[in-house]
Every structure is written in structure tokens, then in C-alpha cells.
Amino acid sequence: MYEPDAEAMPADELTALQLERLRSLTGRLLAAGGQTATRLADAGVRDSRDVTALTDLPRLPMTTKDDLWGAYPFGMNVVPLSECVAVHGSSGTGGRPTLVSYTRADLALWARMCARALAAAGAAPGSIVHNAYGYGLFTGGLGFHQGAVELGATVVPASGGMTQRQVTLIRELRPDVLACTPSYAIRLGEALADAGLRPGNGLGLRAGLFGAEPWSGEFRARVESLLGLRALDVYGLSEVIGPGVACECLAAADGLHVNEDHFLTEAVDPATGTPVPDGTPGELVFSSLTRQALPLLRYRTGDIASLRREDCPCGRTLVKMSKITGRRDDMLVVRGVNVYPSEVERVVLAEPAVSPDYLLVMDVRAEGRRLVACLELQPEGGAARAGLAADLAARLRTELGVGVDVRIMPPGTVPRSEVGKAVRVVQWTGGDPPLPGLE
Ligand code: DLL
Numbered sequence: 001m002y003e004p005d006a007e008a009m010p011a012d013e014l015t016a017l018q019l020e021r022l023r024s025l026t027g028r029l030l031a032a033g034g035q036t037a038t039r040l041a042d043a044g045v046r047d048s049r050d051v052t053a054l055t056d057l058p059r060l061p062m063t064t065k066d067d068l069w070g071a072y073p074f075g076m077n078v079v080p081l082s083e084c085v086a087v088h089g090s091s092g093t094g095g096r097p098t099l100v101s102y103t104r105a106d107l108a109l110w111a112r113m114c115a116r117a118l119a120a121a122g123a124a125p126g127s128i129v130h131n132a133y134g135y136g137l138f139t140g141g142l143g144f145h146q147g148a149v150e151l152g153a154t155v156v157p158a159s160g161g162m163t164q165r166q167v168t169l170i171r172e173l174r175p176d177v178l179a180c181t182p183s184y185a186i187r188l189g190e191a192l193a194d195a196g197l198r199p200g201n202g203l204g205l206r207a208g209l210f211g212a213e214p215w216s217g218e219f220r221a222r223v224e225s226l227l228g229l230r231a232l233d234v235y236g237l238s239e240v241i242g243p244g245v246a247c248e249c250l251a252a253a254d255g256l257h258v259n260e261d262h263f264l265t266e267a268v269d270p271a272t273g274t275p276v277p278d279g280t281p282g283e284l285v286f287s288s289l290t291r292q293a294l295p296l297l298r299y300r301t302g303d304i305a306s307l308r309r310e311d312c313p314c315g316r317t318l319v320k321m322s323k324i325t326g327r328r329d330d331m332l333v334v335r336g337v338n339v340y341p342s343e344v345e346r347v348v349l350a351e352p353a354v355s356p357d358y359l360l361v362m363d364v365r366a367e368g369r370r371l372v373a374c375l376e377l378q379p380e381g382g383a384a385r386a387g388l389a390a391d392l393a394a395r396l397r398t399e400l401g402v403g404v405d406v407r408i409m410p411p412g413t414v415p416r417s418e419v420g421k422a423v424r425v426v427q428w429t430g431g432d433p434p435l436p437g438l439e
Helices: 011-032 035-042 054-059 065-070 104-120 139-151 163-173 182-194 217-227 341-349 388-400
Strands: 084-090 098-103 128-131 154-156 177-180 207-211 230-237 242-247 256-258 263-268 282-288 299-305 332-334 337-339 354-363 370-377 404-408 425-428
Touching: 011 035, 011 054, 011 263, 011 282, 054 263, 065 098, 084 104, 084 139, 098 104, 104 139, 104 230, 104 242, 128 139, 128 163, 139 154, 139 242, 163 182, 177 182, 182 207, 182 217, 182 354, 207 217, 207 242, 217 230, 217 341, 217 354, 230 256, 230 299, 332 370, 337 341, 341 354, 341 370, 341 388, 370 388, 388 404
Parallel strands: 128 154, 128 177, 177 207, 207 230, 354 425, 370 404
Antiparallel strands: 084 098, 230 242, 242 256, 263 282, 282 299, 332 337, 354 370
16 A cells, blocks of 8 residues: 555544545635535535534535636636646536646645555556556646656656557566556557567566546456456546546555545435445545645536445445446437446457447437447357347347447447547437447
8 A cells, every 4th residue: 555544444433534624625615615615505515614524515515617618717716816837627528628737745645546546556666667657647647647757657758649669668667557447458469469468477466556537347357367467547637636536546446445544435316415324325425635736525426326335355445436337428329228338338348359449320310219239240250150139139128128239340440549638429310320330
């Protein structure tokens, strides 16, 4: 552990620390006098001492992405711009950027959170971290970069894209840790295999930190067999800090430990905003207790996961979140049945012949919306087994209760992305089909 005193803190000490920090956060937001201060006053909180226990949390106001957009670019900062040293953000699903400011202390905190994640993946001084997250406004590249430096590992700032150069770097530098999106891990793994680098034959990767986009347990199995490493999930979002909000550990690789000493975590019913019990999927809500420039109270992420508290073999006492199963806004409704893209992924990738590159096309041209799963076969899988598409459609119907048209497309039809986040779902609203040959 990078910060064992914090990561393995006894529950009662952690609760006391969180309460103290929640009060400090409330005090800073009230003093800043912005929209959150008004909402706090409306909720009867005029002084930080009005927050007496963590159980007060559900009566405190929430913050949304719309609040950030409305205050774009710096309106929700609670320190002067002269104290901010960086901005980062996300191009976001809706195309509008969300910008987030950092003070020097925020950057230091972020580096420590990413160092925790890297340490949870077994990285240490002497490790070589190949960082293929994109460098720039996106938080992935610079977040892991600073985390690796903080940890004392050697970071290779490969950034995204230029895959052949990445293959060369990996062949020559022999990194033990890989950090990139799960979809790029597949891309890189295929390129490494083409170059003759396979697990046990020139590849010394031991662990990977993969996040920034949803990926199922079945996808994990693909990444692990292609790259011969332990594939760990890492989660975060710019609004809260970037990557390093939560990460799986090498010991269990089963659920992500949330750094809840800095990011107080709740799961709420997406429709009503009321807390759901541990173990029940809900929308994740974070309060960034110790952020300086842009501290957020009860920020609604839109991400769906469940929380659980249990002993972990790694010794961390931090609450665990499940993998993200979907986003509040990416649920597909097919003839009245709700389904998340990641559920479709889980079912289709359980079939070994299917490649992890796929695209779900939501055909909304006519009344009864139609979901088409455009799949490809594994490069070495040979010809499609007769009836494969029909089998998969039947499995989707049995397991998810949803009717999906399954199409096996010719190799190379589904677009691969070299940089940024994989696009897994497109809407077909009219005109040409989103993929050639689809009808
Ligand atoms: O994606 C931060 C990050 C970078 C996380 C590198 C992990 C690794 P944003 O660009 O602001 O920040 O996008 C945040 O991405 O609300 C989720 O919907 C999604 N997301 C992030 N990590 C995961 C994950 C970064 N492990 C949004 N699983 C979040 C599923 C994820 N979705």
C-alpha cells in the first residue's frame, strides 16, 4: 500500500476523519457564497457545525454536471484563479467539455491517489510503467504520469496512438505495468502479438490498470489472456479528480477500493436520489472532501455500481465499488426492456469465437426500436460456426430478456479507436447505415 495508514484505517477512525473533512468542506462552500452555499442554507445548513454526523449527508444538496456547465469555466471554483495551476476535463458524452481546476495541493493529492492505484497493482520504485492513456486535457495520461513519479516508478509517457512505436517501446524497455483503456489494451495486445511478442515470449507485463470506459468481466478475461497480465479496473472522473478515485487490488481483483478518506461515497436511486443499501446497484455520488479549487458536494456521476464493505485479503478497509455496469444515460430501451451495453458485452464475449471489438447499433428509424449487435470473429477463430449468430441472439434473450439482432460482420468492419474512449453504441437515425453492409 502506498498510504497504509489511510488505506487500512480502522472503520471508526475513518468515519471520524470523514466527518471532520465533510464539515471543513461544508464550511468552505458556505464561505464561498455560491450556488451550493445557497442550497446548503435552504437545507438548513448555515454553519459547518450544523453537520453533526455522516448520517446528515442525505439531507445535503446534490451537485450535477449541469451545475458545472452552467458555471463554465471557473464559476464553481472556491479559490481565486491565481491559486489554480492547471485545468483538466473531459470532452464528455454530450460533446460539451467539463472543465475542472486544480491548485498545487489538488495536483499533489491526485498524484498520491494515482500512486495508491499503481501500488495496488504491484508497482514500486524500480517498476517501469508504460502509460498509454492520452496526455492532454483528458486526466488519464497526466494523472498516471504524476502518480508514477510520486511512487518513484519509471514512467514511459507513451500517450495514446502510434501503436507501432508503442510496440517498439514495450519490446525494448520491458515494462511490468501497463496503463491504458481496456479497448486500447486489446489493440496493443494484437499489435504486440503480430510483432511476435506474447506472454512468456518477450512480454514481461505483470499488471495493467485499465479504466476510463466500461468493460465487463468477460472483457477482462480477453485482456488477460492476450497480454498475460493481471488486468485491474481503475475508476475516476475529472469532476472528482481524475483516475485514482477507486482501484482494484492485485490480491483480490474483485471490486474497486474507493479512496473514501478523500472522496466520500454514496450509491443512490437514480430516479429519486435516495440512498440505496449496500449491495444494491445505484448511481455513485461523491463528495470531494479535500479538493481545494473545485470541491464538490454530493456530485452525481451518472455511473451505476453497487457498494460493499468487507474484509479484503489486501488489508485495505476502504469501501469497494463493483465494476460500473452502465451509466444512467446509456441505458438502451428495446421494446420496453431496459438493457445496458455492458450486459450485452458480457453475454456475447462469453463466446470465445467473438472478438472484443463490437458495436451496438440502436436502429431508431422506425417505430419498434431495434438493437443490432455487430460482432466480429477473433482473428484466429476461423470461419463462423453455423448458427453462431442465432445462438447468441437466443442467449441474449434468455439472459437479458431482450431481442437483439446479432450480425457477424467481416473482419475489420467495426471501427477501432487508437486514442480516446471506445465508442460502443451508435444511434441509427436515418441515412446510410453506421457500418458498411448493415441493413
Ligand atoms: O475517464 C478518468 C480516468 C482516466 C479513469 C483513466 C480511469 C482511467 P473522464 O474523462 O472525466 O475521466 O470520464 C469519466 O468515464 O464518469 C465513467 O462514466 C467513465 N469511467 C471512468 N472509469 C471507468 C471505469 C476519466 N473503470 C467517466 N469503468 C466516468 C467504467 C469508467 N467507466
